Amino acid sequence: MDNSVLDALICPVCGLEFMDVLPGETALACIDGHSFDIARQGYVNLLTGHGTKFTHDTSAMVAARDAFLDAGHYRELADALAGTVRNVLTGAPEAPGGAAAGRPAASHGPEAAHRPLILDAGTGTGWYLRQLLNKLGGDGAVDAVGLDISKFALRRAARRNPAAANLVWDLWQPLPVEAGRADVVLVVFAPRNAAEFARVLKPAGRLVVVTPRPGHLAEIARQAGLLGIQAEKEAALAASMEAHFELESSRAVDIALSLSPADVANVALMGPAGHHLEQQDVERAAAALPGLTEATAQFTLSVFRPCPRREVRDNHVSAR
Numbered sequence: 001m002d003n004s005v006l007d008a009l010i011c012p013v014c015g016l017e018f019m020d021v022l023p024g025e026t027a028l029a030c031i032d033g034h035s036f037d038i039a040r041q042g043y044v045n046l047l048t049g050h051g052t053k054f055t056h057d058t059s060a061m062v063a064a065r066d067a068f069l070d071a072g073h074y075r076e077l078a079d080a081l082a083g084t085v086r087n088v089l090t091g092a093p094e095a096p097g098g099a100a101a102g103r104p105a106a107s108h109g110p111e112a113a114h115r116p117l118i119l120d121a122g123t124g125t126g127w128y129l130r131q132l133l134n135k136l137g138g139d140g141a142v143d144a145v146g147l148d149i150s151k152f153a154l155r156r157a158a159r160r161n162p163a164a165a166n167l168v169w170d171l172w173q174p175l176p177v178e179a180g181r182a183d184v185v186l187v188v189f190a191p192r193n194a195a196e197f198a199r200v201l202k203p204a205g206r207l208v209v210v211t212p213r214p215g216h217l218a219e220i221a222r223q224a225g226l227l228g229i230q231a232e233k234e235a236a237l238a239a240s241m242e243a244h245f246e247l248e249s250s251r252a253v254d255i256a257l258s259l260s261p262a263d264v265a266n267v268a269l270m271g272p273a274g275h276h277l278e279q280q281d282v283e284r285a286a287a288a289l290p291g292l293t294e295a296t297a298q299f300t301l302s303v304f305r306p307c308p309r310r311e312v313r314d315n316h317v318s319a320r
């Protein structure tokens with residue numbers, strides 16, 4: 001974890017800043033003395049003492065996700081994301097195809113002293129963040145924070161993105177990040193806490209969200225035990241976003257896939273269904289499939305602009 005990223009973080013106990021981690025130190029400590037162990041793999045559990053009822057992804061689910069992503073099936077999505085994030089960082093308009101040139105530049109104003117900050121909410125194994133960092137000029141070009149509730153996922157994320165702050169955290173709690181510091185909040189198939197994402201973003205920052213569309217991997221939905229995308233859930237999410245964000249752009253990213261039986265098994269095990277599926281049953285069912293199964297991944301890549309900040313006082317709302 002680079003010390004430069006610590007500037008953007010706040011202690012979840014007292015809200016004060018963290019001190020630099022010196023070589024050989026094994027804990028992250030705030031200036032008021034609250035201390036959080038740095039795991040051997042490099043991630044930090046900030047949830048200590050908070051407790052959570054959340055059922056986090058198991059080691060087997062995380063391994064399946066990593067294997068599937070590492071096989072490169074979603075590389076096109078990673079490339080599209082990188083193009084979009086680069087556009088946000090350089091202030092270039094989002095173009096169809098997401099292509100833009102140039103190295104990332106910190107946004108204007110007093111924040112210019114810092115490297116651009118990317119917050120990956122629900123970073124999982126950090127695979128998308130890694131692809132992004134590679135395309136943005138490597139670890140030194142931007143600061144990155146990866147938040148996830150699964151320590152199994154973060155073990156991998158911390159190895160993959162050692163310069164980033166990889167933090168065990170619940171996205172439904174106030175985020176351990178200073179207000180107005182992030183240039184990009186990235187959410188790839190993870191929960192969206194719109195109020196908190198709006199709080200941590202710079203006014204010129206953007207929320208970049210990837211969601212699956214109805215029909216995503218429909219060809220293998222039954223074999224892979226994929227849960228359907230519920231229309232009501234989507235509508236509720238859209239409504240929660242509306243209070244804090246305006247949709248700036250949205251585009252489809254569709255990827256034609258040829259999946260081996262092992263790939264299909266990984267898709268089944270890496271998703272929410274992985275919580276209640278037996279690995280052996282999934283692998284047996286997948287083994288009965290033909291050599292390769294054709295399927296189409298269907299995603300939406302959306303960019304949201306934060307609404308001008310509002311102050312709520314005495315039931316009176318005024319734009320600042």
Ligand SMILES: C[S@@+](CC[C@H](N)C(=O)[O-])C[C@H]1O[C@@H](n2cnc3c(N)ncnc32)[C@H](O)[C@@H]1O
Pocket residue numbers: 054056057065121122123124125126127128147148149150153169170171172187188189190191271
């Ligand atoms: C479908 S995975 C996506 C992971 C990663 N973005 C990717 O695409 O590879 C969803 C991730 O969100 C995390 N997650 C779910 N609920 C969370 C919460 N309340 N707080 C933090 N992370 C959460 C899970 O642990 C999981 O890693």
Ligand SMILES: [Zn+2]
Pocket residue numbers: 011012013014015016030031032033034
């Ligand atoms: Zn503290």
